[in-house]
Amino acid sequence: MYKAILYCAVLIIPLSIVGCGDQRILEKLGFTQTTSYDLLPSENNGQEDKLMISVSIPKADPEGQTKRETLTAVSTTSKAAKIMLSRKTELSLVSGQLRNTLFGLSLAKKGLWEHIDTLVRDPAISQRVKVTLVNGNAHDLLMKDYLPHPRTGKYIDRLLEKEGKAQTVPHITLFEFTRDLFDDGIDPVAPMIRAVNDDVVIDGIALFNEDRYITKIGPDKSLIFSILRGNFKEGELSIDLESKGEHVMLSSLISKRKIKVHSSGYNQFSIDINISLKGSILEYIGDLHLSDEKDRQKLENSISDYIQFETKEMVTKMQKNKVDSLGLGKRIRNSLSYSEWTNLVWKDIYPNIEVRCNVQTKIKDYGKFEK
Structure with missing residues (x-):
């Protein structure tokens, strides 16, 4: 029994000394x-x-x-x-x-x-x-x-x-x-x-x-960039439809993006970015009556046209500056063989490809008040 205690002490003492040497005082x-x-x-x-x-x-x-x-x-x-x-x-x-x-x-x-x-x-x-x-x-x-x-x-x-x-x-x-x-x-x-x-x-x-x-x-267009970049389930977007004298505030946005690549020949590509948006209206200033289904459809179409224009403008800006921030090259790469992609100079082709943005908007609800 005495020998066992002695052996334990011999093992523990060196370990405790090593541990003390590695201390860090906060x-x-x-x-x-x-x-x-x-x-x-x-x-x-x-x-x-x-x-x-x-x-x-x-x-x-x-x-x-x-x-x-x-x-x-x-x-x-x-x-x-x-x-x-x-x-x-x-x-x-x-x-x-x-x-x-x-x-x-x-x-x-x-x-x-x-x-x-x-x-x-x-x-x-x-x-x-x-x-x-x-x-x-x-x-x-x-x-x-x-x-x-x-x-x-x-x-x-x-x-x-x-x-x-x-x-x-x-x-x-x-x-x-x-x-x-x-x-x-x-x-x-x-x-x-x-x-x-x-x-x-x-x-x-x-x-x-x-x-x-x-x-x-710019910070006022950052949510448009998020819509283009991928899917998300939360967000708010303020829209001024100046030509129609309307203002809309959308909340609880759900955005889904699908990208389709089309090839029409050697190094000839076009891309469709299909976006589906669903959201709730927190604020509306305009002449439409949101309790009327036809008026809601008109508003949905106006919102879709606005976002479609903004997304197209943003893609054009990226192509002009030769920044593929949306990862469109990854989509084209996935549609090609390895040898076809390695022989493709993507940075030279990217600014010239046709990118079409298609947006569909659905208003989930328009608040508690109805008239």
Whole structure:
């Protein structure tokens, strides 16, 4: 019995010593929640551009004067900047709680992959970290406190989560951006934000050609983009039918999209995007009587015509800027053999293919009040 106890003690003591050596005290850790990246052009021609990286670190000290600590470093690489950031704080910086990465517009125009690649390779960083574009300087947006909102990092994260559920911006993570970047049949997109006085607002959807920012969809047209991009079961859309003096507010939208590819010869393609919409009317201003079935059909046709026009205009804009943000190339690729697709220069053909948008709208209900 004595020998058995002695053997157990011999085994337990070394294990406890090893465990103590691997301890991490929470109060001594700096959990990076949000990171911003900006391009600083070189002052001297021929020299490499500098990268400005800032981080926002929540503080758990209840006696502290601030709820977060912000750090900034300027370097040629993100990893070198991380070392410089570490020298400015008594905390040990860790990336396991990173929630969002903000990229300034000037950096996005040059290309993001070099910086996203660093994040993707880091085993401590989750692939679910959000990718967000800032219309302006990401550092300035992150450093500012927006009272009475929560601390800036949490404020932006909650804003994107809420707007993503409402279909006004796509939910884009490191995984999704990287997946679309390396897929030869689609280009990446990302939500865009900007600072307006004491608020951060959604500024639309950024469209990329490979990893370079090209153009954007305005915030007032973002739900039209969601209708084109895929299916969803929740959303609100405000429509002004100016030619008819009518205004409609649709809620609880259910959108379904089907794409058909047609080929009429060598490298000759056309695409039909068939969209089915169902929604409830929360507000209507106009001369029609929604309790009348014929008037409801007229309104449904007017809504369909409006959305059909807007979707066609949006597709034309994407083709003009050579950004396949809807993944139409994937649909054509799936209709071809591997050798046919590899011999096809999709980027050259994409701007010239005919895309037809067909929309059918159904009003599910028009509120509690009837007359």
